[in-house]
Structure formats: structure tokens, C-alpha cells
Amino acid sequence: xxxxxxxxxxxxxxxxDAPPDLVFRAWTEPEHLGWFFNPGMTPNGPPIVDLRVGGAxxxxxxxxxxxxxxxxxxxxxxxxxxxxxxAWGAVDGWPPLDPAxxxxxxxxxxxxxxxxxxxxMTFRFVVxxxxxEALPRPLMEAGWTMTIDRLVAAVATE
Amino acid sequence: xxxxLSVTFxxxxxxxxxxxxxxxxEGEATINELAEPFALTLPTVSRHVKVLEEAxxxxxxxxxxxxxxxxxxxxxxxxxxxxxxYRRFFDERxxxxxxxxxxMTAAAxxxxxxxxxxxxxxSRED
Numbered sequence: 001x002x003x004x005x006x007x008x009x010x011x012x013x014x015x016x017d018a019p020p021d022l023v024f025r026a027w028t029e030p031e032h033l034g035w036f037f038n039p040g041m042t043p044n045g046p047p048i049v050d051l052r053v054g055g056a057x058x059x060x061x062x063x064x065x066x067x068x069x070x071x072x073x074x075x076x077x078x079x080x081x082x083x084x085x086x087a088w089g090a091v092d093g094w095p096p097l098d099p100a101x102x103x104x105x106x107x108x109x110x111x112x113x114x115x116x117x118x119x120x121m122t123f124r125f126v127v128x129x130x131x132x133e134a135l136p137r138p139l140m141e142a143g144w145t146m147t148i149d150r151l152v153a154a155v156a157t158e
Numbered sequence: 159x160x161x162x163l164s165v166t167f168x169x170x171x172x173x174x175x176x177x178x179x180x181x182x183x184e185g186e187a188t189i190n191e192l193a194e195p196f197a198l199t200l201p202t203v204s205r206h207v208k209v210l211e212e213a214x215x216x217x218x219x220x221x222x223x224x225x226x227x228x229x230x231x232x233x234x235x236x237x238x239x240x241x242x243x244y245r246r247f248f249d250e251r252x253x254x255x256x257x258x259x260x261x262m263t264a265a266a267x268x269x270x271x272x273x274x275x276x277x278x279x280x281s282r283e284d
Contacts (some may be wrong), residue, residue, distance in 0.1 A: 009245050014252050018259040022266075026258050035254035123248060127167075 010125040020112035021081040022120045027110065028057075028084065037061065037071075053078060054099070058090055074102060077109075084110045087127075104128055128130045163240055166233040169213035174198070175206050179215060182229035186219065193225065 016023055026032045030046040036061060047059035053141035058072040070093030087105040089097035097105055111122040169175055178192055193203040207227055210216040214233045219226045 010241060010248070012245065012248055012252065015255075016259050018263055021254075022259060022262055024256060026262060031264060032258060035258040036251055114265055121252075123252070125244065125248065 010123075012123045012125075014121045014123070015115055015118055016121060017118045020114055023112050023119045023121060024081045024084065033059075035058070047072060051075065051078060056090065057086070059092070068143075071095075073097075073108070074099060074105075076102060076107070080096075082112055084112075102132070163237055165213045166215070166237045169209050169215055170237070172206065174207075175210055178203070178206055178210065179229060179234075182227060184217065186226040186228045188226055 004141045016039055018026075026035070028051050030048060032051045032069055033047050033049070035050075045060065047057050049057045051057075053075055054072045058070055060068065060070055062068045070090040072090045072093070073088050074091075074097055075084070075086045077083060077085035085107065087097055087107050089095035091097055091099060095106060106125065106127045109123075109124040109126070113120045113122070170179075175194060181187060181195070183194060189200055189203055189207065192207065193200055198205065205273070207216055207218075211218070215230055217228050217230050219228055
């Protein structure tokens with residue numbers, strides 16, 4: 001696949017009343033990462049975090065007696081307190097990640113910038129076109145619509 | 159089975175094609191009219207329109223005088239719902255991140271400023 005065709009799909013910006021170092025820690029320290037996982041599912045112990053480029057953060061999720069899976073990410077860029085980039089998924093997990101082909105995986109880039117006393121966090125989520133339908137679709141009520149102009153603007157952020 | 163969303167996102171990945179869609183959102187147009195704002199040849203514009211047609215985003219209407227291109231919004235709306243689902247997926251996580259940061263800030267404040275009273279004394283009221 002031609003990776004230059006991968007669109008930037010989603011950019012979210014948030015302000016937090018905490019300094020960038022603390023927000024970065026909440027993304028990278030196992031004991032603080034619980035917020036990332038679905039409250040309806042049971043994480044089987046704290047996630048494993050290997051905070052280095054090529055290292056993984058992994059979380060074993062248990063949905064019920066029959067359903068369990070591994071999720072997390074593989075780090076691609078780490079600038080403490082400033083920036084974090086990871087491919088989303090897990091080897092032998094969901095979404096499935098192949099460490100040799102990370103360029104083809106969904107990728108999250110998080111920027112942490114000082115904003116007054118707090119942090120402006122910019123979250124960019126890029127999904128290669130071929131991944132789009134393989135990713136989860138939380139149930140959505142009918143009737144949700146958005147104008148085409150807004151959609152084009154959202155997809156055109158890159 | 160055709161991967162509709164992948165085709166849609168691939169078609170939308172090109173800025174010229176997005177501009178063509180934005181133009182068609184205002185009303186139907188011929189290839190000539192679509193080419194006007196761009197420094198592109200008609201065959202190049204035709205090629206972009208063909209990609210959009212194959213993605214189901216554009217249809218051509220034949221009339222006596224000309225062939226007009228029309229926007230077909232259905233694939234866009236499907237892609238849009240997918241985006242909205244993801245926006246909510248992450249928004250919910252970041253709400254919980256905000257709560258987590260509050261808890262971490264409170265814990266750090268307790269550590270930085272321990273109570274002046276002897277902590278080994280009898281328990282205090284909550």
C-alpha cells in the first residue's frame with residue numbers, strides 16, 4: 001500500500017489542568033494508564049510498559065469467561081513531557097500489529113505543550129485506508145449526521 | 159466483500175479530489191467547470207473524477223447538452239459516522255484521563271505538603 005495515501009482521520013485537542021510532565025506520566029506509567037481502557041472490561045492486572053522506541057505497552061483485557069485479548073501499542077517516538085508516538089495494537093492482539101510493518105498500522109501521535117498552568121494536548125490518530133473497516137465501531141444511534149463540508153474539513157486537516 | 163470505507167478514505171486522501179467534492183457540494187458541474195479553479199489538464203481532472211466515481215462519491219448525469227458530475231453523499235456519511243464513533247471513543251478516554259490527572263495532582267499535593275500535625279497521632283475526622 002502507498003502510505004502517502006493514508007489520511008489523517010482524527011485530530012482532538014484538549015486542555016488539562018496539569019503540567020505536561022504529569023500528562024505524559026499518565027500516558028506512560030502503568031499504574032496511571034487505567035483511564036485508557038474501557039470501564040466495562042476488566043484489565044487483567046496493570047499494563048506492561050516498555051518505554052523505549054520499539055518497546056510496547058501491553059494490556060491483557062478480559063471481557064468475559066470466553067473473551068480476552070491483548071491490546072496496547074508499540075512506541076515509535078518518545079520525547080519525555082513533550083511528545084509520544086505509538087502504533088496502536090499488539091502483537092498477537094487487537095488490532096493485530098506486525099513490528100516489521102508498523103508503517104501500515106494505525107498510529108497515534110500525542111503532543112504535550114505548556115498552556116498556562118496546564119497542558120494543551122493534541123491527539124492525532126492516523127489510520128491507513130486499508131485498516132478503516134477492520135477497526136471497531138462502537139454502536140452509534142441512528143440519525144447522526146454531519147454536513148459534507150464539515151467532513152471534508154475533518155479529513156482535510158493534514 | 160468490498161471494503162467501502164477504505165475506498166472512501168483513499169478517494170478522500172487527495173486534496174484535489176476533496177476540492178472537487180467541495181465544489182460539487184455546491185451543485186453539479188461539468189469536467190470543464192471542475193477544472194477551472196485548478197492548474198490541471200482536463201484528462202487529469204477526469205482521472206480524479208473517475209476515482210471519485212469508483213468510490214461511489216460522484217455520478218455523471220447525461221443530458222442533451224453536457225455530462226454533469228453530481229455528488230453522491232452516502233459514502234461520505236458512512237465515513238463520517240465512522241469518524242464520529244472514533245471521536246467519541248477517544249473523547250470518553252480523555253474525560254477519564256482528566257479525572258486521572260486530578261487524582262495524580264491531589265496525590266502530589268498531599269505528598270508535597272504533609273499535614274503539620276504529627277501523622278502518628280490519633281485518627282482525624284474525615
